[in-house]
Amino acid sequence: MKKSSASDGSDLLFNQSLEKGLAVLRAFNAQRPTMTLQEVAASTQMSKSSAQRMVHTLEQLGYVRKHPQTRRYQLTPRVMQIGFNYLAANALIDMATPFLSELALRTGETCNLTEPDGTDMTYVARFVSAKFVPIHMPIGSRIPMYCTASGRAFLSALPDNDARQLLLQSQRIAHTEHTKTDLEEIMGLVHVARRQGYAINREEIYLGDMNVAAAVIGAQGIPMGAVHVVAPTSRWSMAEAELRLAPAALECARAISNSVRTLG
Structure with missing residues (x-):
């Protein structure tokens, strides 16, 4: 288990046992839905005895x-209680819900709200279209900022230095033949998104998947997340998505932003 600056012993309040327990929970995923004790130890880089205590x-x-x-x-369903408590207490989700619902009706496509977490964006709200969507992204799914519309929309609302730092921290790997991984090229796309007010992404993380996104801006101009509309390439060209979906996504994001700012 990789040690952070907080867990290297310099922070006397840091609880390493809790860190290890959370590491065990995070080790289970779609690729590792079940594990033996030895596999838990290996995936968390713990000793077998330490992993045994955590699992027990x-x-x-x-x-x-x-x-x-x-x-x-x-894992058991009880794990979901932690995530549900976050969603239930999230005022942004409550305020965004009616606007996202309206956006989904207006566009006829799946619409989402994502929030930043490190160098990723996390799905926190989703209105699914009745039309076919090639990629299933349930609440809690994570996507990298550097190669997604919602990520670049969020980055475009940050100062350049902050956006660049997040990109430098990202593992900029090529998910498809279309993925942009060059730092300066991505920064150029972030600047375009800043000028336009929206970002568009075509097949950089999943083939057949295109998205149009706009940032949600809170008090003091601080970005809180992004709204994005899914535009499968089987139904949309990039030109059509920019013409019809981008204005709708931008309007939705601005409406949510205005609601957030009324709270002060």
Whole structure:
């Protein structure tokens, strides 16, 4: 388990046991839905005895269970309570919901609200179209800022130095043949998004997937997240998306921003 500056012993208030327990929970994912104790230890870079203590504690608390036949560990639905509490207490989601619903009706496409977390954007609200959407992105899904419309829209609302620092921290890998990974090229697209008020992304993370996004701006001009509309390439050209979807996404983001700022 990689040590952060907070866990290297310099912060006397930092609880390393809690850090290890959370690392175990995060180790389970779509690629590793179940794990043996040895696999938990390997994925979290813990000793087997340390991993055993963490898993046993989480099992007693009801966050992890062992399959009676396979003897492999997996998460339980109780883990969702933590994420649900965040969503339920999030005022931005409450304020954005009616505007996102209207945007989905207006465009006929799936519309989302994402919030920043490190160098990623996390889905926190989603209105799904009845039309086919090639990529399933449930609440809690994460996408990198550097190669997505919502990420670049968010970056465009930051000062250049802050946006550049986030890009430098990103693992800018090529997900598809269309992915932009060059720092200066991405910064150029961030500048374009800043001038236009919206960002558009075509097949840089998933083939067949295109998105149009605009930043949600809070008090003191600080970006809080981004609204984006899914525009599958099977239904939309980039020109059509910019002509019809971009103004709608921008209007929605501005309406949410105005509502947020009324709270002070």
